[in-house]
Amino acid sequence: MSVPSSEQVIADTRRWLERAVIGLNLCPFAKAVHAKGQVHFAVCPGPDFAGVMDALDAELDGLLALAPAVRDTTLLMLPEGFDDFLLFHELVREGERRIARRGLEGTVQLASFHPQFSFAQADENDVANCSNRSPYPTLHLLREASIDRAVAAFPDAEAIFGANVETLRRLGHAGWAALDVGRSA
Numbered sequence: 201m202s203v204p205s206s207e208q209v210i211a212d213t214r215r216w217l218e219r220a221v222i223g224l225n226l227c228p229f230a231k232a233v234h235a236k237g238q239v240h241f242a243v244c245p246g247p248d249f250a251g252v253m254d255a256l257d258a259e260l261d262g263l264l265a266l267a268p269a270v271r272d273t274t275l276l277m278l279p280e281g282f283d284d285f286l287l288f289h290e291l292v293r294e295g296e297r298r299i300a301r302r303g304l305e306g307t308v309q310l311a312s313f314h315p316q317f318s319f320a321q322a323d324e325n326d327v328a329n330c331s332n333r334s335p336y337p338t339l340h341l342l343r344e345a346s347i348d349r350a351v352a353a354f355p356d357a358e359a360i361f362g363a364n365v366e367t368l369r370r371l372g373h374a375g376w377a378a379l380d381v382g383r384s385a
Contacts, residue, residue, distance in 0.1 A: 202385075203245065203279055206243040206245065208384060208385060209277045209335075210241045210243060212382070212384050213275060213335055214241065215335075215380070215381060215384075216334055217234060217239070220330070220379055222234060224368075225363075226331050226360075226364050226367070227360070228354060233273055236272075238268070238270065238271055238273065239273055239275065240259075240263070240274040241277070242255070242262075242276045242277070243278075244276055246281070247281025247282070249291060252339075256276065259341060260302065260304065260341060264304075268345070273340065273341060273342050273346070274340070275341075276338065276339040276340075277334075277335075277337070277338050279336050283315070283316070283337070285316040285317065288312070288337045291337075291339075292310065292312045295339055306344055307343070308343060309341075309342045309344055309347060310339060310341060311339075311340040311342060312332075312338065313332050313338040314333065314337045315334060315383075316333070327368045330368050330376050331365070335383045336383070
């Protein structure tokens, strides 16, 4: 399989964000930052840990160099080399260690999405897993202060997960497929 262009990776990810994450309200905080243009999309074309860690450092620097009103969050997509979910999980752990070594715990949080995501103890075919499935392996950098503000404004943030499971199970696999939020090529 050929590696898609950065433009295609960003277009696919933007479509997923708009149709699934925002369209299904899987993250009630995403709509506002997307509408304000505060989501930065970046692509790391390299298939190795070192290259991804370099890209992660650059994106951390870029995020923190700008005011939240300009860039509140970053999605770093990895179109090559991390299709295996367990390998990607190791990469996420290394990214979390990198954030800690840089003294950014409490400032930036690392979340992740993957096309093969499965919750622990869940059947891999459970449609609820789609809440964390993206077209490409993706590292999501979030400002902790922004998370705190969003959670304070949302009366029952703990209920989001349960609502997502209900939404996705009502939608079913056919409904998820109809959203057309996977890779376009």
